[in-house]
Structures are given as C-alpha cells and as structure tokens.
Amino acid sequence: MTNPSQSLIIKMVSRTLATFIQVFGIYVIIHGHYSPGGGFQGGALLAAGILLIRMTEGREESQPTLATAIATPLASLGAVIFAGLGVVILFFGGNYMDYGAVPVPGMEVPVVRYYGILIVEVGIGLAVMTGLVSIFDDMVRTNRQSGPDMGRGGMS
C-alpha cells in the first residue's frame, strides 16, 4: 500500500472520487444540524478521502494532502478546540460546556447554543479525521519495514 498503484484508471478514478468524498464530508459536518450527520460521520468521510489517495498514490506522493508528521498534532488541536470552548465558557461564569452562558450581542440563548454545537462538531471532525489517518500511517509504515517477510507468514 506504500507503493503507488500501477493502473492509470485506478489513479484517475480515485483522484476524482476523493474530491467528492471530501466535499461530502464537509457537507455532513456543516449540515449536521438539519439532517443526519455530524462531526464523527463527517470526520470518518474526510479520512476515507485521504486514505483513498494514500492507497493509490503511495505514501510519499500523498504527503501534500495531509502530512504524516502533522496528523497527530492536528488531532490534538481538534481535542483542544473542544475542551478550550468549555474553558472559555468558564470565564463567562457558566458551567463547563454550557454554551448558553456566553453573552453574544443580538443573539438569543438557543442560537448561541447552535453555534457552540457547530464549533464542537468541527473540533470532533478534525480529531476523528486526523486520528484515523494517523493510525493508518503507523500501520502501513510497519508493514513496509517487514516487507520481505510478507510471503512467509500469515499477515497480508
């Protein structure tokens, strides 16, 4: 899986498909308030798009899409967005994660909660996407390390 695919058809189809998968993933995160969807599902879709490119273009060629080195820091950034929003609310005198306590001028309390949920969903999506990509990268790297043994044992 670390080597680029030899077939031109697979490369072109997956390149085109990955774009639409990722656009749909962003749609699922943003539109999660009005239809089934949300951060977890959208994050999994975004990760699927990146992993499709990883598998067809090879690991080295697909680094510009999402570098292996920044995947784990981005996952922690997603968790920090989530936890940091809760801490920000503490400064306004509310309970942890009680979005309604933030006084935003010209907004009713339910609308403030609406945007609080949106920020949380973006954080979840970021963390899930980069977490899955990071797990995949770790496994594939080890497979390459023991590459010559592939034919001998049970792992494939």
Added chain:
Amino acid sequence: MDMSKGKKILGFLSLLSLTILLLVAVDSLPKRGLPDAPAHQVINAAGNTGAGAYFIQSAYEDAATPNMVTVVLGDYRSFDTLGEVVVVFAAAIACYLILRRREDEEK
C-alpha cells in the same frame, strides 16, 4: 498447547447454555417497537422525566437545532463526547507509541 478435547466440549456446552439463557431472557424484554417501553416514557417509573422524551420535546427550544441527535451529542452530553474524542486521540497516540518506537531507536 492445543486446547484439550474436554475443555473444548465444556466451552461449547457453556456457550449453548448461555444462548438458551439469553433466548429465554428475551421474553422479558419490552416488545420491539412498543411506544410504552420504559425507555420511551415521558414520566418514568421513578417519577422523574424520562431522558429520551425530554430530549425529543425540548431539543429545538433549547438549541434551535432540528436534529435531536446532534443536540444530545454536542450540548446535553457534550462532556461525554469530549471523553470520546479523547479516546480516539489516545488510540492514535497508542498506535504511535506501539509501532513507531523501534524506527526512532534505529535512527
């Protein structure tokens, strides 16, 4: 170290008895799709407001969001969701620690 034959038969018997036990226990579960099941009640047996019914009734008033699952995930139970995100992050870190360590040592 192959599993001995007696051990295997004992295991199969215990699995079989567990299956029968669970199939009998299914009879005491609420029937599938019955709106009167304890989980769906507005006022539950203890006299408190049922969680599922409360979420259905007041999710839109509380957060102006039509999707109730999103409201429960991001607002009512957001602390729980924070834990889930931390679990995913911890899994990524654990994979990193398990698989990448030797490569760094070699360098």
Added chain:
Amino acid sequence: MSDLLEYVQDRYAYWAIVLLMIIGLYGMLFKNNLHKKVVGMIIFQNSMILLFVTAAFKWDATVPVRDPEIDVQVVENYLNPLPHTLMLTAIVVGVAIVGVAFALLIKIYDNYGTIEEDELLNKLESPSPEDDGDCDTNDTQRSSSPKGGSA
C-alpha cells in the same frame, strides 16, 4: 397462527442479536488465530450496537430530526434519540479499539513471526536459541536484509 406470527414479529430482532453475540463470543473463545479473535470481538461489539438501536425503535415513528409538520410534544412521533447518540460514539470508540488491537498484532508478528495462539505460547514458554528473548537482533537482521521490491 397469527398469535405465533405476532410473537415472532415482536422478538426476532432480539433473537438475531443473541445469535450474533454468541457468534462473536465463539470467535473470541475458540479461534486459534489472534486476528480471528479480533474479528469475533468486532462482531460482538456490533451486536451490542444493534441491541441499543433496536431499543430506540418505535412503530409509526420518524427519525429524530424535527419536522415542522409533526408535533414534537407527542413523544410517540419520533424515535428515541438517546440510544442513537450513545451508539454513534460507541462506533467511533470501536474503530479506535480495533486500531490499537491491530497495532498490537503487528507488533507481535514483528517480534515472534506468528499470530497463531498456540505457536506463540510455545515460543514464549520454550524460546529457541534463535528467538531467545533477543527480539532486537532478529529485527535488525531482518530490516537490514535487502528489501526486494518494496522501494
């Protein structure tokens, strides 16, 4: 006859879940290959997810997304959103668990060259001079060997 049909209709989902659960348990207990044990664990996990989703089901109800034409105050109109939320997070945690499990399997295979349980126990109890607790030499030797084909 219709009584029997009703009896089955009320319970067949639970029976299927019990069956899936037993299949998963069988895989975890009796299979020799560690990879198959993990697959059994995934089946077990999914049976529990199905149990909760079944518990959320109501006849003649719609999905828990507010429709302006359907009254929210009548609870019977909407499915219970709470089990759906819990299982949404459980699925993601399940993926994380499977990731860590496979990472451990890869590590075991790197060190011992097998993921069959009995061979693994044999190697752990009576290590051959080649594998004599000295996994690192084995690995250095392996990674310094010519990598045929894998660029």
